[in-house]
Amino acid sequence: MSKKHSKKDKKKRSSSAAQQTVKGTLDITRSGIGYVIVEGQPNDILVRPADFNTALHGDTVRVQVAGGRQGSRQQGKIVQVIQRKQSEFLGKLQLGKNFAFFIANADKPMPDIFIPLQSLNNAKDNDRVIVRIVEWQPNKKPVGEVVQVMDAANEGDLAMKEILMENGFSLFFPEDVVEETARIPDTISSAEIAKRKDCRDILTFTIDPVDAKDFDDAISFRVLKNGMYEIGIHIADVSYYVEPGTALDNEAYARATSVYLPDRVAPMLPERISNELCSLRPNEDKLTFSCIVQMNEKGEVKQHWIGRTVIHSDHRFAYEDVQEILEKGEGLYQSELLILNNFAQRMRKQRFKKGAINFSSTEVRFKLDETGKPIGIMVKESKEAHQLIEEFMLLANRLVAERASKEHPNKKPLPFPYRVHDQPDEAKLMPFVAFTKKFGHEFDTSSPDAIAESFNQLLQAVKGRPEQHVLEQLGIRTMAKAAYTAENIGHYGLGFENYCHFTSPIRRYPDVMVHRILQEILDGNVEPDKKMEQKCKHCSERERAAMEAERASNKYKQVEFMQQFLGDEFDGVISGVAAFGFWVETVEHKCEGLVSMNSLLEYDDFRLIEGDYSIAGMRSGRKFRMGDKVRIKVVAANLDKRQLDYDWVFGSGSNSDNAPVAEDGMAKRSRKPAAAADNDPFSKFRDKGSKGGKTKSSKGKSAASPGKTKPKKKSPKK
Numbered sequence: 001m002s003k004k005h006s007k008k009d010k011k012k013r014s015s016s017a018a019q020q021t022v023k024g025t026l027d028i029t030r031s032g033i034g035y036v037i038v039e040g041q042p043n044d045i046l047v048r049p050a051d052f053n054t055a056l057h058g059d060t061v062r063v064q065v066a067g068g069r070q071g072s073r074q075q076g077k078i079v080q081v082i083q084r085k086q087s088e089f090l091g092k093l094q095l096g097k098n099f100a101f102f103i104a105n106a107d108k109p110m111p112d113i114f115i116p117l118q119s120l121n122n123a124k125d126n127d128r129v130i131v132r133i134v135e136w137q138p139n140k141k142p143v144g145e146v147v148q149v150m151d152a153a154n155e156g157d158l159a160m161k162e163i164l165m166e167n168g169f170s171l172f173f174p175e176d177v178v179e180e181t182a183r184i185p186d187t188i189s190s191a192e193i194a195k196r197k198d199c200r201d202i203l204t205f206t207i208d209p210v211d212a213k214d215f216d217d218a219i220s221f222r223v224l225k226n227g228m229y230e231i232g233i234h235i236a237d238v239s240y241y242v243e244p245g246t247a248l249d250n251e252a253y254a255r256a257t258s259v260y261l262p263d264r265v266a267p268m269l270p271e272r273i274s275n276e277l278c279s280l281r282p283n284e285d286k287l288t289f290s291c292i293v294q295m296n297e298k299g300e301v302k303q304h305w306i307g308r309t310v311i312h313s314d315h316r317f318a319y320e321d322v323q324e325i326l327e328k329g330e331g332l333y334q335s336e337l338l339i340l341n342n343f344a345q346r347m348r349k350q351r352f353k354k355g356a357i358n359f360s361s362t363e364v365r366f367k368l369d370e371t372g373k374p375i376g377i378m379v380k381e382s383k384e385a386h387q388l389i390e391e392f393m394l395l396a397n398r399l400v401a402e403r404a405s406k407e408h409p410n411k412k413p414l415p416f417p418y419r420v421h422d423q424p425d426e427a428k429l430m431p432f433v434a435f436t437k438k439f440g441h442e443f444d445t446s447s448p449d450a451i452a453e454s455f456n457q458l459l460q461a462v463k464g465r466p467e468q469h470v471l472e473q474l475g476i477r478t479m480a481k482a483a484y485t486a487e488n489i490g491h492y493g494l495g496f497e498n499y500c501h502f503t504s505p506i507r508r509y510p511d512v513m514v515h516r517i518l519q520e521i522l523d524g525n526v527e528p529d530k531k532m533e534q535k536c537k538h539c540s541e542r543e544r545a546a547m548e549a550e551r552a553s554n555k556y557k558q559v560e561f562m563q564q565f566l567g568d569e570f571d572g573v574i575s576g577v578a579a580f581g582f583w584v585e586t587v588e589h590k591c592e593g594l595v596s597m598n599s600l601l602e603y604d605d606f607r608l609i610e611g612d613y614s615i616a617g618m619r620s621g622r623k624f625r626m627g628d629k630v631r632i633k634v635v636a637a638n639l640d641k642r643q644l645d646y647d648w649v650f651g652s653g654s655n656s657d658n659a660p661v662a663e664d665g666m667a668k669r670s671r672k673p674a675a676a677a678d679n680d681p682f683s684k685f686r687d688k689g690s691k692g693g694k695t696k697s698s699k700g701k702s703a704a705s706p707g708k709t710k711p712k713k714k715s716p717k718k
Contacts, residue, residue, distance in 0.1 A: 058085030095125035256542035299346035415532035467627035593644030
């Protein structure tokens with residue numbers, strides 16, 4: 001009996017395994033084989049092309065796992081496409097007599113798309129077009145329609161649009177969204193104004209980048225009769241215009257964020273809302289959601305009020321305008337701005353004292369010509385004008401989150417989209433701590449507070465030093481990633497127990513959710529959202545996609561900019577190492593490129609030493625370590641791959657730790673003193689070295705290094 005039961009159980013388990021379905025993301029390799037990545041599962045599920053069932057690379061799918069031999073890789077068949085990563089594609093049209101085909105530029109294998117003649121939208125043979133898939137039945141070609149015919153001559157414009165589409169951001173708003181937006185009234189009714197606190201007579205202004213069009217926050221200021229200072233943090237009331245369940249709301253949720261590329265913005269909301277109805281433009285009445293605080297002369301918040309308001313902005317400042325007023329102490333509203341800045345700097349100092357970490361990652365801005373080509377690169381600086389706005393936005397975000405955290409409907413915490421940041425993971429932190437010691441820095445890891453204090457001491461100590469950018473970036477990578485979740489674990493990096501995003505609803509969907517829940521709290525009519533965690537996860541995923549699009553577009557513009565410098569030499573700092581080479585970021589333009597192992601073979605056989613963040617010569621012991629200064633020559637700028645290739649200029653950089661390296665990566669000890677010539681392992685290459693200065697490459701010659709290849713940057717990460 002027991003044996004029979006055993007066989008039945010085995011059959012049941014086998015049947016269960018065969019029928020099991022799981023949700024994951026399809027990753028298609030260049031060879032065409034697919035792997036479904038399942039969150040929390042160590043091994044991917046192999047899916048063959050015949051079993052894709054209309055799924056494309058990056059799609060969220062449901063896969064049926066097939067039973068296999070014990071110990072073999074799991075295989076499966078896709079049974080459902082839950083969500084497409086990309087619905088629009090850039091490529092070329094091939095026109096036949098009775099139909100057309102679209103061939104995508106896709107980096108990953110995908111089928112050609114059949115285009116009926118009535119769906120060509122005036123496109124001609126060999127046109128570069130954007131196509132949207134409208135129908136796809138299993139075992140058939142997908143059917144599409146031409147959405148737009150592109151200007152093939154403007155490669156930069158095509159590249160930016162392709163980057164957006166690759167990351168799942170549509171270039172167009174659906175027709176029902178456009179129609180719905182057009183029906184929204186331009187005027188604000190007197191009945192709506194009567195429901196709100198009227199702040200139109202209080203001095204109010206906005207401070208934004210000089211080229212901004214969507215002004216979603218404003219500051220008001222006045223001195224009260226009791227001697228206190230009333231400061232209003234007013235945020236565009238997007239939730240008034242975007243109602244739950246509408247086509248507009250569904251599209252905003254799907255996008256979840258605006259995307260900011262060097263030459264354009266892909267908005268979360270149609271421009272009529274983002275740049276007109278909700279933008280807090282000067283000399284116009286606008287609906288806002290506000291956090292109004294009363295502060296004493298020490299900048300301490302004594303009381304605050306949160307609710308819906310109507311404002312009238314008196315002036316639109318650019319950051320540069322405010323910075324000049326703060327530095328000179330004169331200009332429009334200088335008294336108010338100086339007091340606000342005093343409060344902001346006090347709050348900033350207090351934040352760091354309480355454990356916030358002062359990371360200041362380097363951001364670049366591109367100066368573009370009229371065609372969108374980069375003609376200059378500037379480093380963004382965070383000055384006091386930026387910090388003024390930042391501190392008051394942080395204050396509002398914290399106070400709103402504190403208010404939400406006190407709500408416990410049904411004696412349970414209210415589901416709310418908190419912005420959280422976990423404590424550092426020890427496994428990631430310890431290699432970083434060991435690396436900082438090589439630059440003479442000590443790190444206290446005895447407690448989370450001690451770690452934060454050590455980070456701040458480090459960041460202060462490296463200011464202006466060659467290793468500053470590398471240590472800042474490496475430090476950021478050791479930290480957990482901030483995310484949205486209903487589980488309130490606090491924000492470690494900011495040092496806040498409660499934090500959310502309330503201040504940018506024009507460009508972030510979580511802020512819209514915060515506004516809606518906040519109004520429910522104020523109305524005393526809270527309805528807990530059972531899908532809150534799912535929504536938070538979606539918003540975090542779209543945020544990461546936007547960041548990837550922004551990184552890719554910046555890289556494209558950097559490569560485009562550096563094309564003019566092929567053959568030129570620049571000073572740089574090593575910003576990353578891998579088994580196939582090391583990355584160098586130029587000091588002058590912050591453009592990162594790869595020095596491949598292949599290009600170093602004539603000097604030595606170099607190997608990666610992971611714990612040391614370096615590569616080292618097996619014979620010479622010559623090291624290239626993160627943070628080292630080197631000089632490089634620009635040898636290739638590949639726009640299609642968004643890659644820069646550099647060659648190391650012989651003799652540049654430090655040459656420390658010259659002990660030969662053993663096969664296990666440990667340095668060997670020299671057995672006897674070397675002769676003077678032997679101490680310079682590169683002496684025989686001296687004639688190949690550069691004498692410095694810029695040297696233009698000959699026109700018409702190939703700049704690429706012969707035989708140089710660059711593996712795909714997957715792992716190890718920089």
